[in-house]
Amino acid sequence: MFSSSLSGAQAAPPPKTPAALIHRAVATQGGYDANAWWIETPEGVVLIDALMLRSDARALVAAIRSTGKALRAVLITHAHADHFGGLPQVRAAFPGVPIVATRATADGMRTVHEQGLAPNGWLRALGEEYEHTLVTPTQIAQSGDTLRFAGLTFIIRDYGAVESDNNSAIFVPALKAVFTGDLTVHGASFYAGGPDARLALRALPRLRADHPGDVTAYAGHYGPRPLDRTVDDNLAQVRRLHAVTALVGSSPANRTPTGDLTLEAKRLLLLLTAMQTADRADYGVGAVGMARFLVPGLVSSFVSDSARKTPDITQAVRDAMRPLLFLVGRYDIGDITVGPGGLYIDGQVVGAGGYRYHVSFSYDHAQARYRVTSRDETSGLIDVFEGTRDDAGTLTVSNVGPGTHYLDKGAKVFNRMHFVPRADGSWLWRVETGRGDGVWTQGLEQAMVRRPLP
Numbered sequence: 356m357f358s359s360s361l362s363g364a365q366a367a368p369p370p371k372t373p374a375a376l377i378h379r380a381v382a383t384q385g386g387y388d389a390n391a392w393w394i395e396t397p398e399g400v401v402l403i404d405a406l407m408l409r410s411d412a413r414a415l416v417a418a419i420r421s422t423g424k425a426l427r428a429v430l431i432t433h434a435h436a437d438h439f440g441g442l443p444q445v446r447a448a449f450p451g452v453p454i455v456a457t458r459a460t461a462d463g464m465r466t467v468h469e470q471g472l473a474p475n476g477w478l479r480a481l482g483e484e485y486e487h488t489l490v491t492p493t494q495i496a497q498s499g500d501t502l503r504f505a506g507l508t509f510i511i512r513d514y515g516a517v518e519s520d521n522n523s524a525i526f527v528p529a530l531k532a533v534f535t536g537d538l539t540v541h542g543a544s545f546y547a548g549g550p551d552a553r554l555a556l557r558a559l560p561r562l563r564a565d566h567p568g569d570v571t572a573y574a575g576h577y578g579p580r581p582l583d584r585t586v587d588d589n590l591a592q593v594r595r596l597h598a599v600t601a602l603v604g605s606s607p608a609n610r611t612p613t614g615d616l617t618l619e620a621k622r623l624l625l626l627l628t629a630m631q632t633a634d635r636a637d638y639g640v641g642a643v644g645m646a647r648f649l650v651p652g653l654v655s656s657f658v659s660d661s662a663r664k665t666p667d668i669t670q671a672v673r674d675a676m677r678p679l680l681f682l683v684g685r686y687d688i689g690d691i692t693v694g695p696g697g698l699y700i701d702g703q704v705v706g707a708g709g710y711r712y713h714v715s716f717s718y719d720h721a722q723a724r725y726r727v728t729s730r731d732e733t734s735g736l737i738d739v740f741e742g743t744r745d746d747a748g749t750l751t752v753s754n755v756g757p758g759t760h761y762l763d764k765g766a767k768v769f770n771r772m773h774f775v776p777r778a779d780g781s782w783l784w785r786v787e788t789g790r791g792d793g794v795w796t797q798g799l800e801q802a803m804v805r806r807p808l809p
């Protein structure tokens with residue numbers, strides 16, 4: 356019985372979809388780690404995006420030619436030169452190949468190309484590596500259009516139709532693949548550049564809702580990953596960046612009379628943003644370069660958002676948390692970042708003996724005191740500390756009030772911690788032990804110095 360049902364399964368007709376392979380061509384140095392994805396089927400090749408540098412485009416053309424198959428179409432996801440600048444080489448190698456994009460992407464390509472080649476323009480700085488002839492799309496697609504090339508169906512959806520920074524996603528149902536351009540990224544800092552960083556918060560949930568749950572996102576930079584997990588990660592990144600901006604910008608002292616952020620506040624935001632992005636791939640521009648891409652859009656979305664009323668309690672908590680920004684950084688023993696909403700500060704710390712702790716700093720608005728929790732990642736035990744800040748800015752908390760002591764041969768042992776900001780931007784972490792009788796003995800004292808940014 357078994358063998359006959361197995362042989363019956365083997366006799367099933369082959370799937371109607373032709374076998375297709377997804378290939379990746381990656382930009383070399385200076386090309387922002389951009390991808391061109393190309394799909395090979397028995398009927399030909401379809402290319403998604405075209406890299407930028409002349410030498411990268413030549414290598415891409417050679418790879419496609421090595422298949423011996425015809426290039427059936429080129430689809431462009433968005434109007435960034437690192438994704439369309441290689442089109443002249445591609446068209447020269449495959450004359451007459453249709454080049455497809457939305458109207459907004461086609462228009463944006465011309466703008467980016469012309470601005471980049473203006474005197475002091477960034478594309479001019481690439482010299483001979485950037486082809487000065489602009490090749491524009493030959494076929495304009497509407498959002499929602501279904502196109503067929505090389506035996507496959509491609510569905511183009513536009514996620515930035517009303518904004519200048521336009522981005523399409525190209526869905527290939529037969530491959531469970533969506534080519535997302537700069538709408539998503541895996542393992543790197545999310546690119547929330549452009550005029551308004553809030554747009555990502557609207558576009559990413561739509562992108563996820565428009566596609567089945569089991570598709571893989573093939574982004575314009577770095578490797579593929581399931582779309583839903585990528586969207587979750589990218590949204591979390593954007594929310595954290597907004598939280599830092601909200602925390603810095605919510606102080607009147609950090610705002611100009613017109614509502615913009617002061618230069619000093621922007622510098623602080625640049626540093627905090629660079630630290631949040633420092634452990635991710637950065638398109639070859641470094642953490643500070645990445646922060647420079649991100650901060651203008653974050654500031655402008657914060658400024659236009661700040662006309663909206665913030666609940667009093669949120670404002671009060673942000674006012675209490677802002678002085679603790681000195682804690683934020685990357686250290687040899689862990690990272691401390693701003694939590695969502697700018698309402699708490701959050702860290703991972705590796706202690707002596709390799710013990711890992713998740714540390715959170717929050718403010719209890721009703722009781723007017725800070726609370727620090729430390730969760731031991733080995734036992735799950737949560738220690739709770741409470742306290743206040745003094746005039747010098749030192750935060751002092753102890754676990755006497757919460758009563759989360761430990762026992763040493765039956766005797767209760769409490770801890771008190773001081774977080775002491777220093778003028779050079781570093782801070783001291785001082786831990787004391789006591790019996791809960793008000794007498795404290797100095798234990799560990801550690802200077803917390805930020806790791807340099809890459």
Ligand SMILES: [Zn+2]
Nearest residue numbers: 435437537575
């Ligand atoms: Zn890109």
